[in-house]
Amino acid sequence: xxxxxTTEKKVxxxxxxxxxxxxxxxxxxxMAVYPITPQTPIVEAFAKKVADGLADTEIIKVxxxxxxxxxxxxxxxSGARVMTASSSQGIMYMMEVIPVAAAMHLPIVMVVxxxxxxxTINIHNDHSDAMAMRDFGWVQIFSESVQEAYDDVFLSxxxxxxxxxPVAPNLDGFFITHTVxxxxxxxxxxxxxxxxxxxxxxxxxxxxxxxxxxxxTLPDSYMDIREELYQTMKKVPETFREITREFxxxxxxxYDFVEKYKLEGAEKVIVAMGSIAGTxxxxxxxxxxxxxxxxxxxxxxFRPFPYKEVAEALREAKDVVVMDKNLSMGAxxxxxxxxxxxxxxxxxxxxxxxxxxGRDVFVKxxxxxxxx
Amino acid sequence: MKRYEIIIHGRGGQGAKTSAELLAQAGLKSGxxxxxxxxxxxxxxxxPVRTFVRWDDKFIHSHEPVVAPEVILILDDTLLKTKTVLxxxxxxxLVVINSGKSSFELEKEIVxxxxxxxxLKGKIISIDASGIAREIIGQNRANTVILGRFAKETxxxxxxxxxxxxxxxxxxxxxEDLTEKNIRAMRMAAGVGxxxxxxxxxx
Numbered sequence: 001x002x003x004x005x006t007t008e009k010k011v012x013x014x015x016x017x018x019x020x021x022x023x024x025x026x027x028x029x030x031m032a033v034y035p036i037t038p039q040t041p042i043v044e045a046f047a048k049k050v051a052d053g054l055a056d057t058e059i060i061k062v063x064x065x066x067x068x069x070x071x072x073x074x075x076x077x078s079g080a081r082v083m084t085a086s087s088s089q090g091i092m093y094m095m096e097v098i099p100v101a102a103a104m105h106l107p108i109v110m111v112v113x114x115x116x117x118x119x120t121i122n123i124h125n126d127h128s129d130a131m132a133m134r135d136f137g138w139v140q141i142f143s144e145s146v147q148e149a150y151d152d153v154f155l156s157x158x159x160x161x162x163x164x165x166p167v168a169p170n171l172d173g174f175f176i177t178h179t180v181x182x183x184x185x186x187x188x189x190x191x192x193x194x195x196x197x198x199x200x201x202x203x204x205x206x207x208x209x210x211x212x213x214x215x216x217t218l219p220d221s222y223m224d225i226r227e228e229l230y231q232t233m234k235k236v237p238e239t240f241r242e243i244t245r246e247f248x249x250x251x252x253x254x255y256d257f258v259e260k261y262k263l264e265g266a267e268k269v270i271v272a273m274g275s276i277a278g279t280x281x282x283x284x285x286x287x288x289x290x291x292x293x294x295x296x297x298x299x300x301x302f303r304p305f306p307y308k309e310v311a312e313a314l315r316e317a318k319d320v321v322v323m324d325k326n327l328s329m330g331a332x333x334x335x336x337x338x339x340x341x342x343x344x345x346x347x348x349x350x351x352x353x354x355x356x357x358g359r360d361v362f363v364k365x366x367x368x369x370x371x372x
Numbered sequence: 373m374k375r376y377e378i379i380i381h382g383r384g385g386q387g388a389k390t391s392a393e394l395l396a397q398a399g400l401k402s403g404x405x406x407x408x409x410x411x412x413x414x415x416x417x418x419x420p421v422r423t424f425v426r427w428d429d430k431f432i433h434s435h436e437p438v439v440a441p442e443v444i445l446i447l448d449d450t451l452l453k454t455k456t457v458l459x460x461x462x463x464x465x466l467v468v469i470n471s472g473k474s475s476f477e478l479e480k481e482i483v484x485x486x487x488x489x490x491x492l493k494g495k496i497i498s499i500d501a502s503g504i505a506r507e508i509i510g511q512n513r514a515n516t517v518i519l520g521r522f523a524k525e526t527x528x529x530x531x532x533x534x535x536x537x538x539x540x541x542x543x544x545x546x547x548e549d550l551t552e553k554n555i556r557a558m559r560m561a562a563g564v565g566x567x568x569x570x571x572x573x574x575x
Contacts, residue, residue, distance in 0.1 A: 278433035
């Protein structure tokens with residue numbers, strides 16, 4: 001951590017612009033895009049930089065999200081560094097090909113600006129889109145702030161290319177994409193050094209070692225290939241830790257599978273992910289002033305789920321409130337279920353569904369939720 | 373410094389979003405932690421819009437909405453009678469309104485609309501921002517004038533920081549002449565005289 005970071009720049013940017021700036025600094029080979037709110041400012045910011053000659057990425061303007069992901073898959077299989085961004089109905093429309101990217105082990109990074117899904121129509125934020133794509137072999141991480149959303153783009157790219165899996169960094173639509181916050185930009189050189197030149201492992205344009213992507217697999221092999229994907233996901237945490245350690249050295253910012261805020265010794269703990277974590281931190285600070293000790297366990301890496309770290313972090317907790325920003329129909333809630341799997345029935349777990357379709361959540365409400 | 377919150381009311385196209393961003397960037401220049409965000413949703417020209425600003429001397433973690441701000445800036449006085457604009461207006465310490473009416477008249481309107489028996493808590497300032505903007509800038513860019521007038525009332529930021537933020541955002545977009553005119557209007561509303569030019573702004 002002794003590295004001098006004299007070249008970094010303190011600014012105030014929206015999440016959308018910050019992610020667009022991260023994309024410029026990475027300068028990927030290909031970006032296939034189709035606009036959708038609230039992802040729009042990301043691609044808008046980046047496309048402007050490309051138009052200004054600040055990046056030479058091949059932007060493919062496709063006619064739908066299904067085509068966007070298909071183009072990403074084709075470009076990635078051919079050996080290019082590929083990124084895209086989407087939201088909500090865009091994710092739903094590309095759903096047919098989302099699992100294909102993972103099954104082919106393609107290191108595509110898709111930034112997801114989280115938004116509710118139809119119907120009824122709603123363009124505001126919740127995590128329903130992320131939940132819809134959670135079981136197919138995409139790594140999913142969540143950011144709390146503009147700074148984290150920016151940093152996550154670099155972490156995601158490096159992770160994707162090291163583990164040969166697609167990665168989706170998630171940032172809350174509007175709450176992060178459209179909100180100006182203080183943050184620090186890395187220098188272009190630092191980013192270049194961190195992400196490095198992309199060396200694809202297997203790719204179609206490698207004519208000396210021909211490979212097949214996505215062939216027909218019958219009952220004699222399909223299940224083995226799924227199992228292999230499952231095992232690959234298990235290797236993600238170790239690599240993520242290496243990458244976050246390296247990132248801490250260049251940025252001074254430390255990330256892990258989970259973040260613990262005033263958690264030590266807390267019997268009351270809130271588990272949540274995304275921008276709400278910031279609101280919860282303020283509620284916790286307020287409660288602390290009143291003599292009520294509450295901790296936050298923020299889930300940074302959602303898939304693969306960090307069961308071990310969650311179980312350890314909640315060891316001393318007696319009252320655990322798990323906050324889900326989506327509503328799973330006819331079942332326990334997703335994060336609630338994950339936390340339950342991690343800790344077993346030893347804890348009292350309360351489930352709270354919040355913020356669907358952009359419904360406001362106030363610091364005071366969180367205080368009331370757990371402070372009583 | 374205690375958390376300081378601002379709401380800007382305007383109509384789509386009047387610069388409420390730009391104003392919030394300029395206040396955030398000016399805050400950053402004053403060494404503050406900032407947040408600025410629009411009322412989330414589709415943007416429609418002419419429809420009422422709100423934008424929000426937070427300043428603090430600590431990093432702002434919360435993503436909760438702003439509901440009872442210290443300061444309310446209103447870019448269009450035809451919005452004054454709407455429920456959204458009147459909400460918590462009596463709790464604000466400062467309300468700056470773009471209007472041809474007097475501050476006294478506007479205060480009376482607000483008190484009547486809210487059925488208040490007492491006086492308003494804060495100071496109501498009426499300024500013919502559109503008129504000033506038309507005269508100095510040659511366009512109805514009331515928001516720069518309103519921001520200047522607000523800068524006069526607060527010690528959190530100063531008009532030089534605002535002017536610098538404006539220059540950074542707009543110089544390439546609208547050119548030297550219009551940028552300087554906007555800054556002149558801003559500085560005049562801030563009561564730092566009818567001066568313009570790089571030297572004064574960098575003071």
